[in-house]
Amino acid sequence: MILVFILAEAAQAAGGISGKSKSIVWQGTVQVNKTYTVPKGKTLEIRPGSRIHFAKGSGLLVRGTLRAFGRKGQEIVVTSTKTGSRGSWDEIRLESASDSTMEHCIIENATWGIQSHDTRLNLTACTFRNGEGGIRFRGGPLTISKCTFTGNGIGIRSFKGIAQISESDFTDNEIGIFVREKGSGLNITGSNFRNSSYNIKIGDFNDEDVKAPDNWWGGEDPSVTIYDGVREPGIGRVLFEPFRRERISLH
Numbered sequence: 001m002i003l004v005f006i007l008a009e010a011a012q013a014a015g016g017i018s019g020k021s022k023s024i025v026w027q028g029t030v031q032v033n034k035t036y037t038v039p040k041g042k043t044l045e046i047r048p049g050s051r052i053h054f055a056k057g058s059g060l061l062v063r064g065t066l067r068a069f070g071r072k073g074q075e076i077v078v079t080s081t082k083t084g085s086r087g088s089w090d091e092i093r094l095e096s097a098s099d100s101t102m103e104h105c106i107i108e109n110a111t112w113g114i115q116s117h118d119t120r121l122n123l124t125a126c127t128f129r130n131g132e133g134g135i136r137f138r139g140g141p142l143t144i145s146k147c148t149f150t151g152n153g154i155g156i157r158s159f160k161g162i163a164q165i166s167e168s169d170f171t172d173n174e175i176g177i178f179v180r181e182k183g184s185g186l187n188i189t190g191s192n193f194r195n196s197s198y199n200i201k202i203g204d205f206n207d208e209d210v211k212a213p214d215n216w217w218g219g220e221d222p223s224v225t226i227y228d229g230v231r232e233p234g235i236g237r238v239l240f241e242p243f244r245r246e247r248i249s250l251h
Contacts, residue, residue, distance in 0.1 A: 070104030
């Protein structure tokens with residue numbers, strides 16, 4: 001195992017940047033003690049089986065490109081340095097970044113696992129667990145498939161978001177998906193929902209309908225598990241029909 005310490009922004013050479021190289025490589029166990037920035041024009045590659053440990057208050061800011069390709073059985077684990085509680089580190093933030101991809105990653109104990117603004121991001125077979133939130137994003141587009149959201153305050157929070165969400169599990173969160181505003185760009189399909197407060201909650205400022213057909217809603221009448229214009233006139237509706245009567249076998 002390779003152990004890399006990222007002590008400060010100035011210590012970028014320790015992360016693999018040298019000379020004119022456009023690639024930063026993290027492999028093995030990487031300890032991040034202060035928020036690390038991937039600048040425009042640079043690519044951070046995280047290798048299969050790596051463990052990224054973030055100290056309290058630290059995170060990853062991506063303005064360039066993120067490519068985190070784990071494999072089944074060699075997942076990339078992004079976690080906190082010490083405690084295993086929600087909010088033990090900050091977030092992975094993609095800010096108008098280049099096209100980025102994460103596959104077979106486990107992100108846990110974060111404030112928000114991922115915050116993505118105006119970035120094309122593909123997430124496949126990733127798990128977001130035990131965070132204050134899994135993903136929050138603005139714009140996009142995001143493609144989220146075969147992912148698991150469990151034990152979070154909110155699984156996904158969308159603000160004027162564009163996303164295709166499919167074949168994913170939202171279980172044991174407080175809220176599965178929260179749509180703050182302009183939800184017509186979302187398409188949620190082929191997924192399982194069973195959460196403690198609401199499977200999908202529409203915010204007060206969202207006046208658009210959200211497309212969510214062909215999902216399983218926990219074995220109840222879907223409308224009971226959703227907060228939308230049926231409960232609060234003037235906000236958008238969740239268009240959940242047709243819906244599955246039994247849990248969908250995924251992954």
